Amino acid sequence: MSRHPLTRFAAKAFRLFEHLYVEIPYRLSRDKRWSFPPTHLFVSPTLRCNIRCEFCFEIEDIEDKAYVDDELTLEQWNEVIDRIPPRTLITFIGGELFMRKDAFELFARSAAKHRITICTNGTMISPEILDRLWTLVPKRPWKAGLLEIGYSLQGGEAVHDDIVRIKGSYQRTVRGLGYLQEAKKKYGNKMLPFTTLRTTMQPKNMNDLVHMYDLAKRFEVDTLDLQVLQDARTVREGWEHFDDAAELTSYEEEMDFDRFREILEDLTTRSDGPMVSFTPADIPVEEVVKIYKRTADLTQYRCVFPWTQHAIHPDGGLSPCLQAVFPDSNIKGTTIGKANQSDLFRNFRHQIATHGLYPTCMGCCGSRYIGPKHKATERSTVAVRHERPEPTEAPTP
Ligand SMILES: C[S@@+](CC[C@H](N)C(=O)[O-])C[C@H]1O[C@@H](n2cnc3c(N)ncnc32)[C@H](O)[C@@H]1O
Numbered sequence: 001m002s003r004h005p006l007t008r009f010a011a012k013a014f015r016l017f018e019h020l021y022v023e024i025p026y027r028l029s030r031d032k033r034w035s036f037p038p039t040h041l042f043v044s045p046t047l048r049c050n051i052r053c054e055f056c057f058e059i060e061d062i063e064d065k066a067y068v069d070d071e072l073t074l075e076q077w078n079e080v081i082d083r084i085p086p087r088t089l090i091t092f093i094g095g096e097l098f099m100r101k102d103a104f105e106l107f108a109r110s111a112a113k114h115r116i117t118i119c120t121n122g123t124m125i126s127p128e129i130l131d132r133l134w135t136l137v138p139k140r141p142w143k144a145g146l147l148e149i150g151y152s153l154q155g156g157e158a159v160h161d162d163i164v165r166i167k168g169s170y171q172r173t174v175r176g177l178g179y180l181q182e183a184k185k186k187y188g189n190k191m192l193p194f195t196t197l198r199t200t201m202q203p204k205n206m207n208d209l210v211h212m213y214d215l216a217k218r219f220e221v222d223t224l225d226l227q228v229l230q231d232a233r234t235v236r237e238g239w240e241h242f243d244d245a246a247e248l249t250s251y252e253e254e255m256d257f258d259r260f261r262e263i264l265e266d267l268t269t270r271s272d273g274p275m276v277s278f279t280p281a282d283i284p285v286e287e288v289v290k291i292y293k294r295t296a297d298l299t300q301y302r303c304v305f306p307w308t309q310h311a312i313h314p315d316g317g318l319s320p321c322l323q324a325v326f327p328d329s330n331i332k333g334t335t336i337g338k339a340n341q342s343d344l345f346r347n348f349r350h351q352i353a354t355h356g357l358y359p360t361c362m363g364c365c366g367s368r369y370i371g372p373k374h375k376a377t378e379r380s381t382v383a384v385r386h387e388r389p390e391p392t393e394a395p396t397p
């Protein structure tokens with residue numbers, strides 16, 4: 001078995017804590033506006049990327065060069081990091097983090113005071129980078145430091161290179177996985193850092209998911225995380241436009257749903273390799289299939305993001321939602337605690353709790369499956385469009 005025996009226990013403990021952290025203010029606050037300060041921040045220091053995944057919810061911004069000019073400098077990031085309450089969990093995402101030459105310096109500053117995790121496509125990882133990252137790994141998961149390194153890969157070689165639209169990408173990520181395995185051995189195969197292989201589930205890679213499990217097992221990765229594909233191309237226009245994005249892509253013609261269910265059931269019952277998890281967390285297999293069939297009942301899901309997590313964009317933009325941008329909200333002029341209790345954040349919590357999830361939220365990692373026991377919300381109905389939107393063009397490598 002490749003995973004560390006405490007991986008599952010740590011994941012469960014984390015979920016239980018998160019559940020209570022959301023549930024207490026949710027129940028106590030009648031208008032659902034109040035919450036504790038966030039414990040988990042998703043920080044994107046850059047939206048530059050060296051590959052062009054056709055499904056990526058950031059793809060339009062990755063193409064938008066304006067974001068590069070607006071990126072906070074290392075100095076500005078350091079100021080932001082220093083003002084975040086100690087021991088906050090910071091997940092660094094992007095963009096591809098290592099497109100920033102100063103990525104390590106930013107991680108080091110953050111890991112001195114906070115618990116951090118990094119999410120990378122792995123193509124730029126070298127043994128030297130890993131040696132430096134290992135200097136940030138703490139002895140215990142509740143201590144400040146680097147807790148997790150996660151790589152994203154979308155299938156076997158042909159499928160991955162097709163989806164990310166740059167030839168040779170699969171080989172580069174797999175090389176990075178090899179370096180990660182060597183580093184773990186070199187530093188004594190300790191529980192930390194947790195290692196994760198992430199893959200979205202989509203028609204093109206459905207038959208490659210078993211290969212992903214085998215790959216994670218071969219490289220002794222702790223967790224294979226299967227991510228529900230979020231059809232989130234239009235929400236960047238602002239959350240007032242969530243309802244305009246009500247039409248979701250249909251997978252009916254491209255996916256054999258029974259076969260999909262079989263594959264997921266097989267993978268989630270295996271015990272000889274990595275732990276298999278889903279994003280959104282703890283979602284049952286049947287619900288995953290329903291999301292792809294577009295028959296999932298949105299009233300059986302709750303958004304937890306603004307109660308426990310916030311997002312910080314490359315220009316310092318601060319958001320209570322993983323998908324929507326709020327042009328007037330920026331960390332530069334405030335603190336996390338103040339922003340969390342601002343009208344914008346309070347109203348967003350009220351709105352999402354009373355309205356319920358929007359179709360575009362389906363599959364978002366900020367949502368949780370709560371099952372049929374719920375109070376009715378307004379929620380919008382799901383419409384499905386049958387042709388897939390054209391992906392944006394791949395750049396010349
Ligand atoms: C936006 S990427 C940024 C970090 C890094 N470049 C990477 O790919 O890991 C963070 C994660 O979001 C996932 N992701 C991107 N677009 C998605 C979508 N439309 N639905 C679900 N997950 C998505 C990727 O698979 C990746 O694991």
Ligand code: SF4
Pocket residue numbers: 049050051052053056057058059062094095096121152164
């Ligand atoms: S590597 Fe990550 S940020 Fe880059 S396009 Fe793919 S999913 Fe998006």
Ligand code: SF4
Pocket residue numbers: 302303304305306320321322323324352357358360361364365366367
């Ligand atoms: S589930 Fe929550 S965080 Fe995710 S897109 Fe919907 S409102 Fe935003």
